[in-house]
Amino acid sequence: MSYRIAVVGGGPAGLTFARVLHRHGHPVALLERDSARDARPPGGTLDLHQGLGQLALDKAGLLTEFQALSRPEGQAMRILDTDGTVLRDWRPRPDDRANPEIDRGQVRDLLLGPLDVQWGRAVTRVVPGAGDGVVVHLADGRQETFDLVVGADGAWSRVRPAVSSATPQYTGVTSVETSIDDVDTRHPDLARLVGDGSMAVYGVNRSLVAQRNSGGHVKVHAQFRAPLDWHAHLDLADAEAVRSSLLARYDGWADPVLDLLRRGGAFVHRPLHVLPVSHTWTHVPGVTLMGDAAHLMPPLGAGANLAMLEGAELAESVAAGPADLDEAVRAFEERMWARAARWARMTTAGLERLVSPDPAEALALFDQVQPS
Numbered sequence: 467m468s469y470r471i472a473v474v475g476g477g478p479a480g481l482t483f484a485r486v487l488h489r490h491g492h493p494v495a496l497l498e499r500d501s502a503r504d505a506r507p508p509g510g511t512l513d514l515h516q517g518l519g520q521l522a523l524d525k526a527g528l529l530t531e532f533q534a535l536s537r538p539e540g541q542a543m544r545i546l547d548t549d550g551t552v553l554r555d556w557r558p559r560p561d562d563r564a565n566p567e568i569d570r571g572q573v574r575d576l577l578l579g580p581l582d583v584q585w586g587r588a589v590t591r592v593v594p595g596a597g598d599g600v601v602v603h604l605a606d607g608r609q610e611t612f613d614l615v616v617g618a619d620g621a622w623s624r625v626r627p628a629v630s631s632a633t634p635q636y637t638g639v640t641s642v643e644t645s646i647d648d649v650d651t652r653h654p655d656l657a658r659l660v661g662d663g664s665m666a667v668y669g670v671n672r673s674l675v676a677q678r679n680s681g682g683h684v685k686v687h688a689q690f691r692a693p694l695d696w697h698a699h700l701d702l703a704d705a706e707a708v709r710s711s712l713l714a715r716y717d718g719w720a721d722p723v724l725d726l727l728r729r730g731g732a733f734v735h736r737p738l739h740v741l742p743v744s745h746t747w748t749h750v751p752g753v754t755l756m757g758d759a760a761h762l763m764p765p766l767g768a769g770a771n772l773a774m775l776e777g778a779e780l781a782e783s784v785a786a787g788p789a790d791l792d793e794a795v796r797a798f799e800e801r802m803w804a805r806a807a808r809w810a811r812m813t814t815a816g817l818e819r820l821v822s823p824d825p826a827e828a829l830a831l832f833d834q835v836q837p838s
């Protein structure tokens with residue numbers, strides 16, 4: 467029997483779900499709010515882990531393409547003291563493929579491939595148990611009915627209220643992002659500072675992390691503890707005002723490190739929110755969640771990996787043609803909840819240590835997780 471299935475959201479979770487279903491010849495309606503593939507910048511770099519994101523790409527038949535595009539050397543990680551002293555300079559072995567980096571836009575394009583995305587279709591709400599199936603309400607006023615609706619619509623999911631009343635809470639840590647283009651040719655000093663992968667500096671309740679993307683593009687993240695309204699007297703669209711405010715916040719740090727802020731372009735504000743660590747819900751027939759919609763956690767290298775693996779796993783069980791679709795979804799949820807809770811605990815504890823009153827905590831965490 468062929469079920470009518472919709473996935474809401476074309477991020478890592480929704481695209482992987484749709485692509486694996488497509489590989490198995492199963493139709494799916496992919497409803498995406500963005501008006502087009504390039505409606506907004508795709509974001510920075512992702513490290514995809516063996517056994518998580520890479521396993522998902524394998525299930526989608528895309529592992530070889532991933533290996534050709536990804537940057538194993540991007541796993542390199544350097545930690546500096548606030549005075550610019552190099553404290554750690556870790557580089558991967560040449561054959562290390564545990565967590566290579568890849569641009570988010572490249573992953574998106576790999577997964578999109580032959581998929582027929584319904585762009586510009588924002589979902590406003592989902593109503594289960596209404597007659598013939600689950601009714602999806604769209605911003606254009608239309609309604610469509612499905613046997614299964616998968617909410618892969620991220621942190622501020624419009625599908626989630628159909629199964630759970632949980633809403634993301636602010637962690638107390640905010641992130642302000644800027645980027646630098648053509649770093650190798652225009653800013654060779656910063657290129658050397660950042661190296662092949664990431665560079666991080668940890669101070670009291672603040673950090674500065676720079677990550678190399680492909681094509682000489684570097685993203686810089688200033689993360690610090692602050693009230694959600696820290697920018698109440700600041701126009702976030704005014705790059706120079708944000709730059710001055712950040713430079714004041716990081717006052718006393720070494721000049722080469724602060725140059726990452728001085729030479730960046732526009733700034734994007736991303737306060738870090740999370741869902742409760744063990745977010746579960748009473749199963750609702752015909753609706754489920756995956757990815758950030760189900761388990762938003764601090765951005766410490768797990769969210770996209772989990773989102774993709776969940777997408778691949780649910781697609782495989784749906785494609786297997788279960789006699790009882792609902793049973794398959796229940797089994798998926800149990801597995802997702804247990805795995806996501808483990809990662810949510812780790813990343814929540816990780817954020818506490820990385821943006822901490824005691825910067826030695828960040829170094830200790832690095833030494834704990836990074837193979838020497």
Ligand SMILES: Cc1cc2nc3c(=O)[nH]c(=O)nc-3n(C[C@H](O)[C@H](O)[C@H](O)COP(=O)(O)OP(=O)(O)OC[C@H]3O[C@@H](n4cnc5c(N)ncnc54)[C@H](O)[C@@H]3O)c2cc1C
Nearest residue numbers: 475477478479499513589620757758765767768769770771
């Ligand atoms: C700075 C930063 C760095 C990160 N680095 C990493 C990393 O290295 N590795 C890693 O694993 N994770 C990383 N993460 C986390 C990762 O980005 C997320 O966990 C991941 O994107 C979640 O994927 P998703 O598909 O669940 O949701 P999203 O990526 O949020 O995608 C949701 C999609 O749904 C669409 N949508 C939203 N609302 C609607 C609606 N109402 N109707 C229709 N469509 C809708 C959106 O337009 C979007 O396309 C990082 C996060 C941040 C902020």
